[in-house]
């Protein structure tokens with residue numbers, strides 16, 4: 001039993017390499033996306049392919065997923081093979097635009113399928129119709145790791161395999177996927193060699209004193225949260241830069257900076273948490289739905305998580321811009337906020353993600369209606 005279209009994707013990528021097609025890797029900027037990108041990049045380089053650009057959409061300015069700004073930035077590379085990792089499954093319009101621009105699109109994603117799949121050449125997502133592979137809860141990096149095995153075949157050396165599994169293990173943990181079945185295998189194998197990783201970025205993190213004394217799983221969680229920090233002014237995600245640094249001194253300096261950033265971040269999170277609590281103290285709704293123009297989008301996921309745990313309700317928090325707002329959502333276990341938003345989809349510009357961890361974008365003028373609609377949805381449930 002195989003993951004649907006995985007072989008097809010490998011064959012298509014091999015064909016692109018053979019025909020010297022330009023290849024673009026387009027990944028989500030979180031740890032899962034970043035590690036997916038690194039693994040695929042190394043595979044393609046190994047096979048002699050021509051990667052013309054590695055692109056991470058900027059969540060603050062471009063939003064989530066494949067988007068028009070990004071496609072315009074990439075347009076000059078067309079015709080090219082565009083491989084989307086850890087995103088894209090909800091980007092119907094955008095994939096059509098990409099096709100028109102002359103891109104051939106492969107989507108490898110693990111998020112929920114909205115209704116149908118976009119009109120890409122190849123879609124790999126274990127949740128799509130017709131995928132008979134029994135395990136559905138891979139992080140995206142797990143899919144890309146499986147792809148790397150098919151892609152490299154006998155060119156997969158032991159050291160490459162170890163390296164890929166180390167990245168896959170860390171990213172599967174970071175993406176909070178269940179640590180069972182195939183994921184358990186990936187995590188066990190990957191963590192077993194992590195302390196001997198050749199990557200300077202991983203070495204530098206492991207040398208940190210407060211990380212050094214922890215058990216391995218705690219170490220990974222701390223490392224992930226440091227790599228999740230965003231460097232203002234740097235478009236490329238921190239995790240990508242740190243994990244691809246080639247010498248230990250640079251890695252050490254970067255880790256130092258990250259430590260300072262993490263202290264600052266804790267303070268900001270506390271601040272937003274207090275503001276949210278103050279606003280909801282006298283409201284008794286079935287959901288929490290709040291926003292502010294001063295809240296940093298990158299902090300809202302964690303604030304949502306903490307608030308959800310505390311109040312045991314779905315939490316929608318957004319950062320308000322001039323005309324639109326972008327938000328994060330977290331919900332208790334047996335909720336499905338994607339379903340909820342589907343019911344109210346007329347008030348959202350885009351939405352998507354996992355049942356208990358998702359995101360959205362909406363026009364400011366529709367925010368109140370979206371909130372009412374969601375409250376109504378939960379009231380009727």
Ligand SMILES: [Mn+2]
Nearest residue numbers: 032086140175
């Ligand atoms: Mn992911």
